[in-house]
Amino acid sequence: NAGVTQTPKFRVLKTGQSMTLLCAQDMNHEYMYWYRQDPGMGLRLIHYSVGEGTTAKGEVPDGYNVSRLKKQNFLLGLESAAPSQTSVYFCASSYSARGEYEQYFGPGTRLTVT
Amino acid sequence: SQQGEEDPQALSIQEGENATMNCSYKTSINNLQWYRQNSGRGLVHLILIRSNEREKHSGRLRVTLDTSKKSSSLLITASRAADTASYFCATDGGGGYQKVTFGTGTKLQVIP
Numbered sequence A: 001n002a003g004v005t006q007t008p009k010f011r012v013l014k015t016g017q018s019m020t021l022l023c024a025q026d027m028n029h030e031y032m033y034w035y036r037q038d039p040g041m042g043l044r045l046i047h048y049s050v051g052e053g054t055t056a057k058g059e060v061p062d063g064y065n066v067s068r069l070k071k072q073n074f075l076l077g078l079e080s081a082a083p084s085q086t087s088v089y090f091c092a093s094s095y096s097a098r099g100e101y102e103q104y105f106g107p108g109t110r111l112t113v114t
Numbered sequence B: 001s002q003q004g005e006e007d008p009q010a011l012s013i014q015e016g017e018n019a020t021m022n023c024s025y026k027t028s029i030n031n032l033q034w035y036r037q038n039s040g041r042g043l044v045h046l047i048l049i050r051s052n053e054r055e056k057h058s059g060r061l062r063v064t065l066d067t068s069k070k071s072s073s074l075l076i077t078a079s080r081a082a083d084t085a086s087y088f089c090a091t092d093g094g095g096g097y098q099k100v101t102f103g104t105g106t107k108l109q110v111i112p
Helices: none
Strands: A004-007 A010-013 A019-025 A031-038 A042-049 A065-067 A073-078 A087-094 A109-113 B004-007 B010-014 B019-025 B031-037 B043-050 B055-058 B061-066 B071-076 B085-091 B106-111
Touching: A004 A087, A019 A031, A019 A087, A019 A109, A031 A073, A042 A065, A042 A073, A073 A087, B004 B085, B010 B019, B019 B031, B019 B085, B019 B106, B031 B061, B031 B071, B043 B055, B043 B061, B043 B071, B071 B085
Parallel strands: A010 A109, B010 B106
Antiparallel strands: A004 A019, A019 A073, A031 A042, A031 A087, A065 A073, A087 A109, B004 B019, B019 B071, B031 B043, B031 B085, B055 B061, B061 B071, B085 B106
């Protein structure tokens, strides 16, 4: 039972390049989330999904796109990377989005945009 | 914007001492959760307290909730070097279906 896994762990991009971050969970969770974590800012929700084939915007969605084609996978795309997107990205999943259910987090992807 | 704000931002204590960190939030909640994040790792759930509960224990952790003051505290007793981490509170927005939002965290250092 791997829990939540993220690929890749580290990446360096040049401004304008694109990339996709992959998140996979094996807990059959309906809900999945992408967060970014910046120093002093805590976790900010980028996009989330309430089930296969659905996505919704979070607090800071601009510059990112997501897809949830399979229940176990949640992809985060950066079409044209900018230095402001330098951050640590965390994927999480939960049984429900309601506050009585804990979220399970992946190990994170450290992205640097130069 | 963050629903929860932790205080202090950073805390340094000696091993064996107790560590207390606080979380204040703005709107009513159904539940409040605490998470731990070791350096370079993802967050790990520690404990959940419901809005109708005032105190909850789990091992060396004690969480209190004061809904009238919109605040919660996390107490770690007899701290260990392995408790060195950042601690985050996470709150929902109360009412019906609401997403969880995370605070900015308290960075705890336990000195051996």
